[in-house]
Structures are given as structure tokens and as C-alpha cells.
Amino acid sequence: MQKFQELENILKNIEGKVLLIDHAYSDLDGMASKYAWSYILREKFSIDSDIAYSKELGHHKTQAMLKKLESFYSKQVNKLEDLSLDDYELIMLLDVNQSSTNLPFTEAQVAKLDYGKVAVIDHHEKKDDAEEVLFEDITTDIGATVIRTIEYMDYFKSNLLPDNEEHVMLATSLWLGYLTDVRAKGRTKRDYQALSLIIESANIHMQQEIERGARPELAQRALGKALAEYQKIGPYAIAYAGEIKKEHKDIIAIIAEELLKGQGVEASIAWAMLDGKPQGSIRTEESSHLSAPKIAQWFGGNGRTNAAGFSADFGFLSDYEEEDKQTLIDLVHKKIVNTIKSKEED
Helix, strand or coil, rough: HHHHHHHHHHHCCCCCCEEEEECCCCCHHHHHHHHHHHHHHHHCCCCCCEEEEECCCHHHHHHHHHHHHHHHHHCCCCCCCHCCCCHHHHEEEECCCCCCCCCCCCCCHHHCCCCHHHHEEEEECCCCCCCCCCCCCCCCCCCCHHHHHHHHHHHHHCCCCCCHHHHHHHHHHHHHHHHHHHHHHHHCHHHHHHCCCCCHCHHHHHHHHHHHHCCCCHHHHHHHHHHHHEEEEEEEEEEEEEEECHHHHHHHHHHHHHHCCCCCCEEEEEEEEEEEEEEEEEEEECCCCCCCHHHCHHHHHHHHEHHHHHCCCCCCCCHHHHHHHHHHHHHCCCCCCCHHHHHHHH
């Protein structure tokens, strides 16, 4: 209750514009939270806001949901790099906090950022040496930021009704933002209590349409290559997805998710050369004893229960010239495969 009242008092005194932004490479949790807060600010406080994103929207589900939201709202999402932070009285960081490694701001923006006008709502851990901000609500016992957003909506009595088209759009986005961010084993009673407030207004057909959102052609090609050439070692599926630009990095996660659907697969490892550097995505079945974070640690990465990743430098890459890419790729793949084989034999 204290956090609700504290933020309410801040918002009551806002006369200018508010910027809503989540972490770099927005996901569905961050995107849904931004639109929901835009609604809260408008309906409860008569505050105008801008929604922004940083880097690229790589995942096809995020792109599909944004397309759906933009088709309904006249307000378009802005690229953060095109905006001046000085134009906003308040900056709301959603699904990211001031100590996160995936902050959305450019170096120039960070240098000029006034943390005294930043409000943070997040569910990720904050580092001890984080900058002081105007307002901070970091709730780590929930599965996603949309849960805390729904709790604020409930406090502000910004209820979503099933016979209101805008409310249905927002409820569906919040529901999907949660489903894609939290696997079944990570879902809590508190999460379900919040979701119960909006689920009647969510449209399952719209949700399915967004989830099926058309994959970019590049993702389809990379997926085809990976599925055609993947290796299976015991319960592991390993695939190389090719060379990918950084803005398309979510393709690697898409491939890992698809590989996990294979018969007898309990853990999938998809990797690609991302702007010349190996980067991988790992997924594990909820029922498996295999741990995605533990697998990621073998390659210097980390993650959470069933999803993890790595960005690796295996030590020998600097010995190879740009023109000898295939040798480099073969060596990296061999290193990954041999590591899995050795762990499987242990």
C-alpha cells in the first residue's frame, strides 16, 4: 500500500509528459506494461505519455503484439534514440531497473540522465551500488512486471471490462506478457491472484493470433537451417543458426524453443555468430533434471530455471582471420558438442 500511495502522490503533481520505457530489446512483459501504464496515466491522472523502445524488436511475438496495439491506438511507439530525455518530467523504467545490464539508454543519454526524475517498477534484483531514483518499486516475488502493473491498476481502480474494446486489448496483452515471461513452475499464487483481475477481459483468440505472429523471413531461413542440421546427443539438441546481426538475436531463442519440441529432447542449445561473436540460447523442459543455467555456465553464461544464454569467447577465436570464418565456426561448434558429450558421459 505504501508504494501505491507514494507513486500516486508523485503522479498527482506531474504537469508535463511521462516517458515509458523498458529494457533494451523489448519483450512482451515490458511492452504490455508500457501500454497499460499509458492507460493508467491517461485515465487516472490525465497525463500524456510517450511509449519508447530501445534497440530492435527482434522476437516475432513482440512484433506481432506491437502491430496489434499500434493498429488500435493512434499513438505510435518511438525509438528511444530519437527522443530527448529533457522533454519529460518523469521517466518510468518498467521491467528493468537502474542497475540492470540491459538498460535502454545510449551512452550519451546515460551521461545526461537525471535519476531524480526516474521511477522504477521491476521484478528483477537490484545491485547494491545502484543509482538513487525518485521512486523505486522492485518486487522480486512475482513472475513478471505485468503482475505489479495489474496490482497498480487494481489500486487505482483502473479496471478492465470485457465489453470495452480497449480493455480487451490491454488485458490480452498483459495476459500474454505473463505467459511468455514465466514458465508454469515459476508461477505463484500472487501472480494468479493478479491475473484473476484481468483474465475475464482477455481474448484467447487474439492471444493465439499474436502468438502465431508471422516470423520474419530471416528467422524462417535460420530455423530451417538449424532443424535440418541439428545434432542430438542423448537428451540434448544442438544447432548452429548461421551468421546473424545483433538486432535479430531473438532468432536464436526461437530456434532453441523449436528444438525443445523434438522427440526425446530435454535440453536445446541454439547458437549463432552474432556480429562475429558466438552467442547461444538454451532451453530445458520443466520436467527434466537438466538445468538451463547450469548448462549456460559451461560456456560462461547464465539464466533462470528453464531459459538461459551465453555470449562466449572460447579463447582461440582471436587466432583466426575474418576470411577464415568457416574454420572458426567449425571449431566453436565442435567445442560446444564436445562439452555436451563430456558432460553426458559423466
